[in-house]
Amino acid sequence: MKFPQVLATEFLKLRRTRVTWLSLVALSLGPLAIALFMWIVREPGRARQLGLLGAKADLSGISATWPSYFSMLTLIVGMGGLLLLAFIVAFVFAREYVEGTAKNLLALPVGRHWFVLAKLVVAGAWWATLVVAVTAETFLIGSVMALPGFSADGAAGAVRDVLVVAAVVYMLAPVIAWIATLSRGYLAPLGFALAMLVLSQVFGKTGWGPWFPWSIVASFVGSVGERVVASIAPGSVVVVALTFLAGIAATIAQLRYADNTQ
Amino acid sequence: MSTSDAIATHALGKHFGDLVAVDALDLSVRRGEIYGFLGRNGAGKTTTIRMLLGLIRPGAGEVDVLGRRVGPGTRDVFARVGYLVESASAYPDLTVRENLEIQRRLTGAPRTAVADAIARMRLESCAERRAGRLSLGNKQRVSLARALLHRPELLILDEPANALDPAGIVEVRELLRALADEQGVTVFMSSHILAEVAHLADRIGIVHEGRLLEELDREQLRAKERLYVAVRASQPDRAASLLAAAGFAHIERADGELRVFDAERRTAEIARALVGAGLDLTELSAVHEDLEAHFLRLTGGLQ
Numbered sequence: 062m063k064f065p066q067v068l069a070t071e072f073l074k075l076r077r078t079r080v081t082w083l084s085l086v087a088l089s090l091g092p093l094a095i096a097l098f099m100w101i102v103r104e105p106g107r108a109r110q111l112g113l114l115g116a117k118a119d120l121s122g123i124s125a126t127w128p129s130y131f132s133m134l135t136l137i138v139g140m141g142g143l144l145l146l147a148f149i150v151a152f153v154f155a156r157e158y159v160e161g162t163a164k165n166l167l168a169l170p171v172g173r174h175w176f177v178l179a180k181l182v183v184a185g186a187w188w189a190t191l192v193v194a195v196t197a198e199t200f201l202i203g204s205v206m207a208l209p210g211f212s213a214d215g216a217a218g219a220v221r222d223v224l225v226v227a228a229v230v231y232m233l234a235p236v237i238a239w240i241a242t243l244s245r246g247y248l249a250p251l252g253f254a255l256a257m258l259v260l261s262q263v264f265g266k267t268g269w270g271p272w273f274p275w276s277i278v279a280s281f282v283g284s285v286g287e288r289v290v291a292s293i294a295p296g297s298v299v300v301v302a303l304t305f306l307a308g309i310a311a312t313i314a315q316l317r318y319a320d321n322t323q
Numbered sequence: 324m325s326t327s328d329a330i331a332t333h334a335l336g337k338h339f340g341d342l343v344a345v346d347a348l349d350l351s352v353r354r355g356e357i358y359g360f361l362g363r364n365g366a367g368k369t370t371t372i373r374m375l376l377g378l379i380r381p382g383a384g385e386v387d388v389l390g391r392r393v394g395p396g397t398r399d400v401f402a403r404v405g406y407l408v409e410s411a412s413a414y415p416d417l418t419v420r421e422n423l424e425i426q427r428r429l430t431g432a433p434r435t436a437v438a439d440a441i442a443r444m445r446l447e448s449c450a451e452r453r454a455g456r457l458s459l460g461n462k463q464r465v466s467l468a469r470a471l472l473h474r475p476e477l478l479i480l481d482e483p484a485n486a487l488d489p490a491g492i493v494e495v496r497e498l499l500r501a502l503a504d505e506q507g508v509t510v511f512m513s514s515h516i517l518a519e520v521a522h523l524a525d526r527i528g529i530v531h532e533g534r535l536l537e538e539l540d541r542e543q544l545r546a547k548e549r550l551y552v553a554v555r556a557s558q559p560d561r562a563a564s565l566l567a568a569a570g571f572a573h574i575e576r577a578d579g580e581l582r583v584f585d586a587e588r589r590t591a592e593i594a595r596a597l598v599g600a601g602l603d604l605t606e607l608s609a610v611h612e613d614l615e616a617h618f619l620r621l622t623g624g625l626q
Contacts, residue, residue: 063429070425077416077453161412165469168376169429170402317395320379322339 063171067179071153072186080152081187088145088191091137092130092199096206099125126210127203131219132283134199138192138223139282140258142230143275146188147254150237151247153180153187154312158245163323173316177309181238185231192227196220222281229278229293232301233257235308242315245323271297274304329354329389329477329509330375336383336533337370344370346533348384352511352526354476357503359524360513363622367533368513369409372481375511376406389477402430405470406479411462411486415455419446419465422454423472430473440468443498459486467495471502478502480512484519496523517615531622547617552590554581555606556597569596580606 075081101108103125123129157163166176203211241250261275270276277297293301330352337345345367352358362368373379374386377393386393391400413422423437441450444464449457454465463486470478478499484492500523502508514520520527521544529537539547556562563574563581569592573584583593587609597604 066428066431070428073421073425074414074417076421160414161410162414164378164408165412165426166429167378168401168404168406170398170400170431171429172396172398318380321373322379 064175064179067171067175068182071176071179071183074156075183075187080149084145084149084187085191085194088137088141088195089198091141092134092195092202095123095130095133095137096202098123099130099206099208125206125208127208127212128210128215130199130203130208131215131222134196134219135222135226136282137195139226139230139278142188142192142227143233143258143261143278144251144254145191146184146230146234147237147250149187150181150184150234151241151250153184154238154241155245155247155250158242158323159247161323163245164321167316167321174313177238177312177316181235181309184234184238188227188231188234192223196223225293226278226281229281229301232305233274233278233308235305235312237308239308239311239315242312243319272300274301277301327354328352328387330358330479330511331387332371332375332384334384335371335374335381335386337367337374337379338382343533345374345381348530348533348535350528350535352509354509355503355507356525357499357510357512357523359520359527360511360530361515361517361520361527361618362513362530363515366515366530366622368515368530369481370533371530372406372408372479372511372513375479376401376404376408378408402473403476404479405473405475405477406481407466407470407483408481411459411466413454413457413462413465413469416453418451418453419457419461419468420450422465423468426469426472432473436472436474440472443471444468445494460488460491463487464491474506475508477509478511480510482514483512484514484516492519499523517618521614529618529621536621544614548611548613549584550587550609550611551575551582551584552586552593553606553608553610554583554593554597554604555579556581557603557605561600562597562602565596565600565602566593569593582610 102123123133157166167173237250237254240253241247244250257275261273261279264270264273265276265279270280271294277293277300281293328351330350332348332350335345335348335350336343348367348371350371360368360371370379374381375388375393377395377397380395389400389403391397393400413419414425417425420437420441423440426432427434427436441447444467446461446464446468449461454462457465467480467483470480483495483499487495496519499510499512503510512520512524525541527539527544528535529539554562554566559576559581563576566574566581566583571583571586571589571593575582575584586593590607590609594604594607
């Protein structure tokens with residue numbers, strides 16, 4: 062079984078890579094920014110004195126409470142994650158082409174599908190670490206700020222919401238992997254992720270959201286219409302699962318059958 | 324295909340749109356030999372190598388490597404093949420040792436293989452340096468170390484001397500010769516540098532515009548190195564007859580000139596024979612034709 066060996070090499074490739082730290086900084090800025098907004102809402106006078114609040118400031122959607130912070134955490138992991146995980150997956154897959162190493166992987170006594178699966182596991186582990194870190198950060202900041210409205214049920218529900226949305230975001234990652242191997246660069250997968258974010262709004266607003274994978278994330282975190290707390294329609298679950306499997310199959314097929322003229 | 328063939332291709336072809344990169348290529352590389360695959364830039368060398376390794380799929384024909392047909396999903400045979408395709412490449416953030424460790428794990432080589440490969444390619448001084456900070460020559464050494472690491476039976480090397488300094492070229496040449504002679508490793512190497520191939524190869528295949536034009540073994544290679552006197556004169560037919568009558572036995576006609584062999588010390592005699600018969604002599608020069616001239620003429624680089 063070659064998979065453990067391939068997986069070990071994929072983790073080794075992350076050594077000394079700044080991208081891991083950059084992604085952590087990027088995502089952890091989300092809870093920090095929300096915390097700043099909540100502080101401004103709570104202390105508008107001091108915020109105005111410090112020049113943090115302009116005349117046309119609108120923070121009406123934010124209240125300085127635990128439920129509001131948890132809701133924002135889900136938004137950060139969902140919508141921010143769609144972009145950030147696309148960035149991670151694009152890096153993990155496309156770097157082989159950008160750094161000229163893809164050809165070194167393709168004539169080995171290792172099935173090419175193992176590379177796809179190992180890279181997805183690495184991206185998943187990376188993503189899971191970020192989600193755990195940003196959730197912990199939210200709990201820490203909320204505690205330091207002594208936000209009102211904390212309850213064990215509310216916290217458990219928030220963690221469950223975050224895990225669900227993180228899982229859905231992850232299941233859309235193989236499509237990004239396919240775009241990265243197809244284009245052999247970083248720009249196309251990132252452009253694709255941005256386009257999907259825009260389309261998620263379009264499909265969400267036109268009522269096709271439950272059938273468009275990226276709108277499913279958007280509607281779950283409440284950026285489109287009414288937020289459906291911790292529930293995804295069974296049809297949408299099937300759509301996400303099929304997207305996940307199709308993405309993996311397409312990436313494996315791309316690596317197995319496409320000419321590598323790099 | 325013979326069972327002694329390390330590489331065999333049959334009617335191998337590949338085109339990219341209208342561009343025919345490889346056309347009906349029949350190759351046969353015997354086990355234990357060093358085969359030089361010679362061609363100008365764009366002749367189809369790298370495309371052929373990519374097809375040998377399954378990196379690109381043939382548009383026509385078949386490839387057998389170490390007795391196994393290469394196609395999508397081929398993998399076991401590559402445990403016995405080391406390769407270097409085109410430019411050297413490595414993960415820039417990883418050290419030389421870490422880059423080779425990746426190869427070791429993927430090929431299932433023993434733990435000592437990395438240190439052996441580093442020593443063999445004389446990379447000790449930069450083993451802990453990040454690959455991204457290496458010179459081009461050292462990057463090439465890392466790629467060669469990667470190809471050799473799991474002690475393959477067959478080495479497929481695309482321009483292995485790229486970026487190496489003259490001492491490095493000699494070192495690699497000696498290493499490949501030793502691998503072939505002492506361990507029976509088959510080496511298939513492409514190059515556009517004639518001297519490199521001529522010094523090393525047991526056989527040479529000359530490829531041009533995707534087609535194999537000629538295969539030469541060592542004896543035939545030596546035979547291509549020859550001296551002649553190039554003669555251009557009015558009435559070439561009469562000139563040839565006059566020279567034959569004067570006792571010059573080996574005369575060839577090519578590119579509008581007469582080539583008189585075994586005559587390098589008899590140029591004055593040639594001049595007298597022709598001028599004395601009233602012919603205008605426009606050129607009379609001793610020519611040393613080597614493999615390079617042969618190659619250039621064959622591939623259209625020398626008119």
